[in-house]
Amino acid sequence: PMIPECFKYINEGGELSETATDIIVEILRMYQDIQSCQPIIQVILPLLSGLSAKFETLLKQVAYAPDAVHDGLQQICRIYVETAECLTPLIVQQNTNQDVLAILSVICQCTDLPIHEISSITVDFWSKLSTEVCKHPETDAKIDKFQGIYVQLLNVIASRCALPTGEDPFQ
Numbered sequence: 001p002m003i004p005e006c007f008k009y010i011n012e013g014g015e016l017s018e019t020a021t022d023i024i025v026e027i028l029r030m031y032q033d034i035q036s037c038q039p040i041i042q043v044i045l046p047l048l049s050g051l052s053a054k055f056e057t058l059l060k061q062v063a064y065a066p067d068a069v070h071d072g073l074q075q076i077c078r079i080y081v082e083t084a085e086c087l088t089p090l091i092v093q094q095n096t097n098q099d100v101l102a103i104l105s106v107i108c109q110c111t112d113l114p115i116h117e118i119s120s121i122t123v124d125f126w127s128k129l130s131t132e133v134c135k136h137p138e139t140d141a142k143i144d145k146f147q148g149i150y151v152q153l154l155n156v157i158a159s160r161c162a163l164p165t166g167e168d169p170f171q
Helices: 002-012 017-029 038-061 066-093 098-111 116-134 141-145 147-161
Strands: none
Touching: 002 017, 002 038, 002 066, 017 038, 017 066, 038 066, 038 098, 066 098, 066 116, 098 116, 098 147, 116 147, 141 147
16 A cells, blocks of 8 residues: 555655655565565556656656756656566566566666666666576577667667767867
């Protein structure tokens, strides 16, 4: 019962949203394997769609007011990444599931944020996912399903690493 309340506070923003995020993240970190976190995930997955709507709203504002949306974006990113880390084996197995694809999409968008403090939250997840994907033989059809998301991720990384034209790399 506490988890939906935490999501409510995160969606509303305000003083308790950071504490609510910390509670959700800590609950997810308590579970080391997918079997033990199954009841929690069943509660969290439907609540992520509400966060996704807030995330989209905040993304529209990040270009002109990054400081105003920083906390909200960081909270959402932390929850999505922690959920995905719990679900990594399931993500590999269910890689065509729309919920899984939505989670990966949000995390990729977090990686593309111009706020380094937030975009760097996703790095460990991408590493963990690649390790899990590499456990499967190259002939496994599941591997091919991840090509699109990794191409998208590589484009994000390349664009984030590129120096703007006209800028001196030695300055």
